[in-house]
Amino acid sequence: MTAAREQRLQVPASVDALSDVRAFVRDCVADFGGSKRVADDLVQAVDEATCNVMLHGYGGKPGDIDIEAALRDSKIEIRILDRGPAFDPTAAPKRDANAAPAPTRPGGMGVGIELLRALTDEVHHSVRPDGGNELTLIRSLDGATKED
Amino acid sequence: MAMTIDVERLGGTPPVTVVALTGELDASNYEQVIDVVENAYADGSRGLVLDLEQLTFMASSGLFALHSAVRIMRGETPPDPEEGWSALHQMAQDEGQASNVRLAAAQEPIARVLDRTGMLRLFALDGTRAEAIAAIQGA
Numbered sequence: 511m512t513a514a515r516e517q518r519l520q521v522p523a524s525v526d527a528l529s530d531v532r533a534f535v536r537d538c539v540a541d542f543g544g545s546k547r548v549a550d551d552l553v554q555a556v557d558e559a560t561c562n563v564m565l566h567g568y569g570g571k572p573g574d575i576d577i578e579a580a581l582r583d584s585k586i587e588i589r590i591l592d593r594g595p596a597f598d599p600t601a602a603p604k605r606d607a608n609a610a611p612a613p614t615r616p617g618g619m620g621v622g623i624e625l626l627r628a629l630t631d632e633v634h635h636s637v638r639p640d641g642g643n644e645l646t647l648i649r650s651l652d653g654a655t656k657e658d
Numbered sequence: 659m660a661m662t663i664d665v666e667r668l669g670g671t672p673p674v675t676v677v678a679l680t681g682e683l684d685a686s687n688y689e690q691v692i693d694v695v696e697n698a699y700a701d702g703s704r705g706l707v708l709d710l711e712q713l714t715f716m717a718s719s720g721l722f723a724l725h726s727a728v729r730i731m732r733g734e735t736p737p738d739p740e741e742g743w744s745a746l747h748q749m750a751q752d753e754g755q756a757s758n759v760r761l762a763a764a765q766e767p768i769a770r771v772l773d774r775t776g777m778l779r780l781f782a783l784d785g786t787r788a789e790a791i792a793a794i795q796g797a
Contacts, residue, residue, distance in 0.1 A: 554717070
């Protein structure tokens with residue numbers, strides 16, 4: 511299978527950098543051979559996750575966010591690395607699919623975590639040994655998400 | 659990519675403002691949309707069409723702006739971003755789709771995120787701007 515290929519981007523923890531993050535993800539998915547649908551879904555997911563780090567992880571304080579994208583065994587892995595306080599968005603409870611939109615706020619993980627789950631195959635969080643968070647989003651290069 | 663906002667105020671009954679969004683709606687610019695809708699309501703508009711034909715991306719902050727637009731056009735204060743959308747569930751249950759706030763010509767990725775987040779309970783999607791205006795003004 512395809513050997514691992516990695517690309518990375520570092521942005522400041524400012525919402526003005528979100529457009530750069532989205533462009534980076536879109537370019538990576540295209541480079542990895544993913545469809546527009548896969549790109550759309552990952553762009554949405556990474557925007558939500560990164561925005562959450564910017565607004566709530568760093569809480570308006572300056573900092574950097576690293577985005578790493580890799581292709582391994584026909585799966586796209588995107589890692590979002592920060593130096594903010596430890597926070598696990600995957601610990602949020604799953605919402606009833608028939609419920610009305612969950613309370614949230616811009617960049618909050620109410621709707622956001624639901625989107626992450628819907629748009630990807632896997633979401634993993636870990637606390638970095640030297641501080642900060644690592645959130646990994648995995649999406650198969652082929653086929654639809656689990657909800658389709 | 660930045661977002662541009664074009665505002666067109668129409669006559670008729672009720673007066674309708676059409677807000678056309680071009681580009682990407684995200685956490686860096688969603689407040690501009692809320693400001694435009696507040697101004698439209700203050701100027702007497704009681705119907706709102708958000709023309710999404712040229713919008714290529716909408717983050718959850720954009721969904722928050724859409725929800726705020728519904729509240730504003732009902733004459734209510736928009737929700738505080740720091741307090742969340744606690745009223746949204748109740749509104750979706752009680753009110754159904756807003757009759758005077760319509761979304762026109764949403765591209766497929768935008769329609770998908772609206773559907774995924776349950777926002778289509780609040781908004782009807784019209785195929786074109788003209789259809790949305792007609793739906794509000796009863797033409």
